[in-house]
Amino acid sequence: MSSTAATASSSLRRSVLVSLAGSAIEWYDFFVYASATALVFTKLFFPASDPFAGTLLAFSTFAVGFVVRPVGAALFGHFGDRVGRKPALVTAMLIMGGATTAVGLLPPYSAIGSAAPILLVVLRLVQGLALGGQWGGAVLLVTENAPERRRGFYGSFAQLGVPIALILSNVVFLVVSAALRDDAFLGWGWRIPFLLSIVLVGVALYAQSRVEEHAPDRSRHEGRAPLVELLRRYPRQILFAAGATMVGGTSYYLLAVYLVSYATGHLNQSRGTVLIGVLVSAVVCALVMSAFAAWSDVVGRRRVFLLGAGLLAVWAFPLFWLVESGSPVLVGLGLVVGQAFFAMTYGPSPALFAELFGERVRYTGISLGYQLGSVLGGAFAPIISTTLLAGTNWSGSIALYVIAVCAVSFVAVWFAPARAEGSGVVGHVLVASPGTDDAH
Numbered sequence: 001m002s003s004t005a006a007t008a009s010s011s012l013r014r015s016v017l018v019s020l021a022g023s024a025i026e027w028y029d030f031f032v033y034a035s036a037t038a039l040v041f042t043k044l045f046f047p048a049s050d051p052f053a054g055t056l057l058a059f060s061t062f063a064v065g066f067v068v069r070p071v072g073a074a075l076f077g078h079f080g081d082r083v084g085r086k087p088a089l090v091t092a093m094l095i096m097g098g099a100t101t102a103v104g105l106l107p108p109y110s111a112i113g114s115a116a117p118i119l120l121v122v123l124r125l126v127q128g129l130a131l132g133g134q135w136g137g138a139v140l141l142v143t144e145n146a147p148e149r150r151r152g153f154y155g156s157f158a159q160l161g162v163p164i165a166l167i168l169s170n171v172v173f174l175v176v177s178a179a180l181r182d183d184a185f186l187g188w189g190w191r192i193p194f195l196l197s198i199v200l201v202g203v204a205l206y207a208q209s210r211v212e213e214h215a216p217d218r219s220r221h222e223g224r225a226p227l228v229e230l231l232r233r234y235p236r237q238i239l240f241a242a243g244a245t246m247v248g249g250t251s252y253y254l255l256a257v258y259l260v261s262y263a264t265g266h267l268n269q270s271r272g273t274v275l276i277g278v279l280v281s282a283v284v285c286a287l288v289m290s291a292f293a294a295w296s297d298v299v300g301r302r303r304v305f306l307l308g309a310g311l312l313a314v315w316a317f318p319l320f321w322l323v324e325s326g327s328p329v330l331v332g333l334g335l336v337v338g339q340a341f342f343a344m345t346y347g348p349s350p351a352l353f354a355e356l357f358g359e360r361v362r363y364t365g366i367s368l369g370y371q372l373g374s375v376l377g378g379a380f381a382p383i384i385s386t387t388l389l390a391g392t393n394w395s396g397s398i399a400l401y402v403i404a405v406c407a408v409s410f411v412a413v414w415f416a417p418a419r420a421e422g423s424g425v426v427g428h429v430l431v432a433s434p435g436t437d438d439a440h
Contacts, residue, residue: 002347007154011145012145017294017396018089018210019141019158023134023135023160024164024281025160025199029194030173031166032100033065033103035173036190039260040190044116045116046111064128065379068125073132075132076134076367077133077136080364081363081365085137085144086141088136089137089141089230091133092131093200093298094201094205095129095201098202099126100123103123104194106119125183136159136364142155143158148270151288152301152350152351153297156289156347157162158350160286162346164282165202166279172193177189177271190201209355222342226363226364232288234356237369237416241356241369241416244352244416245374248378249373250401251338253381254385257381258381261333263323266389269331273331276328277331277336278335281335285340288340296351302414304347305349307412312342312402312406313403313406315337318337320395320399322400353369356416
């Protein structure tokens with residue numbers, strides 16, 4: 001191997017490492033909040049509410065983090081397209097680490113009254129702002145530097161942060177809750193997972209000092225602002241990316257967040273049993289995601305994505321039947337299969353989305369499309385699910401909702417263009433590969 005090739009390979013490995021670690025810890029911060037929402041926040045920050053209203057309010061604070069994510073996408077996207085991918089990513093990681101650590105230091109409602117939920121919402125907004133900018137940077141750090149024929153595979157490492165984060169957050173909560181009595185866990189133990197997020201600051205500093213980025217195209221500093229050019233040239237691509245993201249947001253937050261609350265609160269199942277099921281399913285998701293992404297390099301991103309969306313729709317009703325059985329094995333089976341189908345849509349997404357936009361607006365484009373879809377799909381999934389169950393007392397209404405979202409994403413990916421017009425240029429800029437499905 002030549003020295004140039006060795007240097008490029010080493011640079012790609014560092015980029016993959018930072019993308020994976022940064023994404024995992026950043027999503028860990030986001031999921032720790034989700035786990036605390038289902039297990040802790042209803043009691044500590046909304047104690048005066050009845051159970052249904054308290055759950056709805058707690059999930060509402062969870063949702064506000066999504067609402068601001070498109071703002072973070074536009075802000076960090078502008079920064080990333082004009083200045084560079086790495087500075088935008090590092091800044092997002094630092095903000096997320098600080099906000100999550102602050103949640104771990106927040107006094108409860110009993111100590112400071114209504115200021116507690118207000119501060120909780122503010123910090124959740126900061127989390128959402130940071131996450132809105134992190135995903136695009138992590139994705140482009142690897143996809144723009146990956147070999148053309150393996151872009152799907154390498155791009156999936158940014159996505160692997162999601163199941164790894166879910167594993168980490170659930171392991172931490174399982175260990176802390178098992179080691180402490182309920183009163184100690186509610187008193188101070190729940191803070192430990194949040195305070196551990198300070199590690200993200202170290203990852204950000206490593207990225208700043210060790211990860212190299214290709215010199216930015218000087219033309220990126222000329223002409224219209226990235227957001228303006230994006231809205232003028234790529235409005236359809238934004239809608240396609242947002243629609244495609246909805247299935248992942250809805251299915252994942254149903255599998256990782258809502259079903260924890262549903263099984264422990266509505267079905268009175270053991271908290272530890274449900275969390276273990278979520279943990280095992282996340283491990284399976286992490287194991288198969290890169291394989292599905294690599295498969296998309298061979299057979300096409302669309303085919304793998306569409307297959308996953310279709311299977312998620314088919315699995316919606318069986319998932320609830322298995323969870324409602326009360327059997328730990330069947331609950332775990334429902335979650336494992338659901339996570340595997342989710343991985344089929346999520347793994348190929350970075351390469352699929354990156355190929356929709358030109359380099360000058362790519363950070364802004366993939367971030368905005370992804371985050372808009374996350375708001376529509378992930379933010380309201382727990383709230384809609386809670387409301388549907390309360391109104392119908394039938395879990396099938398939630399399954400029908402999941403099927404409808406799967407249909408939206410299926411249609412979005414089916415009609416999405418294969419790649420951005422004029423994106424096939426040389427260098428590290430993306431070009432169409434055999435896996436981009438130029439035809440349906």
